[in-house]
Amino acid sequence: MLRTPLGRFRAVGLLEGVSFLLLLFVAMPLKYAADMPEAVAVVGALHGVLFALYLAAAAYMIFAAGWRLPRVLGAVVAAVLPFGPFVFDRYVSRN
Numbered sequence: 001m002l003r004t005p006l007g008r009f010r011a012v013g014l015l016e017g018v019s020f021l022l023l024l025f026v027a028m029p030l031k032y033a034a035d036m037p038e039a040v041a042v043v044g045a046l047h048g049v050l051f052a053l054y055l056a057a058a059a060y061m062i063f064a065a066g067w068r069l070p071r072v073l074g075a076v077v078a079a080v081l082p083f084g085p086f087v088f089d090r091y092v093s094r095n
Contacts, residue, residue: 013057016051
């Protein structure tokens with residue numbers, strides 16, 4: 001999976017998607033229900049790094065795979081929606 005630009009993009013996308021779900025469904029409830037703000041600090045920082053890598057990987061796909069702007073914008077929109085990176089991954093793996 002990591003041998004091609006698309007494979008690397010998909011790997012980063014899956015990691016970013018998992019980190020977003022962990023942030024939303026684990027860290028945030030821990031912060032507010034169990035008074036554990038450290039969970040958001042740790043998972044939020046990890047997610048921030050992965051989000052930046054995902055955006056960089058999407059931009060890189062313009063040069064590496066000839067993606068046009070609408071597809072890159074689709075990747076960006078997918079990154080801010082829960083489960084979006086997984087849906088976008090399925091889309092790009094088929095096209």
